[in-house]
Amino acid sequence: MVATLIIALGLAGCNTPQIHQDDRYNPPVYWGRHVVKAGETLYSIAWRYGRDYRELGDANDIPPPYDLQAGQVLRLDRRGNVSVASGSPRSPDPTRRPPPSDSPAPTVSKSANTSVPTNQRSQTVASIAWHWPHLGTIIAAYSTSGKVNKGIDINGNPGDSIRAAANGNVVYAGDGLLGYGNLVIVNHNEHFLSAYAHNRKVLVREGEEVVAGQIIAELGSSGTDRPKLHFEIRKNGNPVNPLPYLPPR
Structure with a gap:
C-alpha cells in the first residue's frame, strides 16, 4: 500500500517531511512524524527515511518483532539509543555527509570460491x-x-x-x-x-x-x-x- 505523507501546511500539529526521489543524496530524517498506513512495516518506514530500523523502533518504544498498527504515529526525532557491537558504526549522524563512493571496502573474511559456476x-x-x-x-x-x-x-x-x-x-x-x-x-x-x-x-x-x-x-x-x-x-x-x-x- 502506498504510504501517504501528510504535509504540515493546513494540518495542525503535523510536520511530516516529504521524501522525493531525485539526484541529491537524501540524508536521514530526524524531524516530524509518520502516520502508519496499512501494509507498512517498521523496516519499510525506516528505509523511506534513511534510518536504522532498530534505532527508529527504540525511539518509539517499539520492541522486536516491531509490530505496527494502521494509524499509529511514529516520531522521527532521534530519541533512540541502540547499542552496537564494539567497532561497529553507530546510527547515522544527520550532520555527517555520506562516505564517498571510493570509501574503503569492507573486510572480506573468505574469498569467493572460483571453482563453482559464476551464479x-x-x-x-x-x-x-x-x-x-x-x-x-x-x-x-x-x-x-x-x-x-x-x-x-x-x-x-x-x-x-x-x-x-x-x-x-x-x-x-x-x-x-x-x-x-x-x-x-x-x-x-x-x-x-x-x-x-x-x-x-x-x-x-x-x-x-x-x-x-x-x-x-x-x-x-x-x-x-x-x-x-x-x-x-x-x-x-x-x-x-x-x-x-x-x-x-
Missing part, C-alpha cells in the same frame, strides 16, 4: 555469504554524488529470476516506496538489509525465510523506465556500495 559463487563479508541477485550487466554504479544511486542497477529481461543475495527474512514486499516499484527487502542480521526493486512480480511474502540463491521475484520495470534490477545493501540504515560485498564474476 553459485559466494563471498563472505561481515559473516554473511553474499551471492549475486542477478547476473546481467551493471548499467548504473553506486554513487553518492551527481546522479545519486544508492545501489547498483543490473540489466535484464522481463521475467528473469531475481534471487536472494543471502540468507534472511523478508521484512517488506510491496509497492509503497516511491521510486522502487514492486520491492522486496530482506533482513540478514541486525546490521544488514538488502533490497530488490522494480520487479514485475514478487514471489515471496513478508515474514518468509529465504535462502541465498532462492528466486524471490521476477525482473521488471515497475516504477522505472526500463527492465532492470535495482539492488541495494544497507548497513545500519546507511546505503553502501554492494560491489565489495558480492563475489567476483
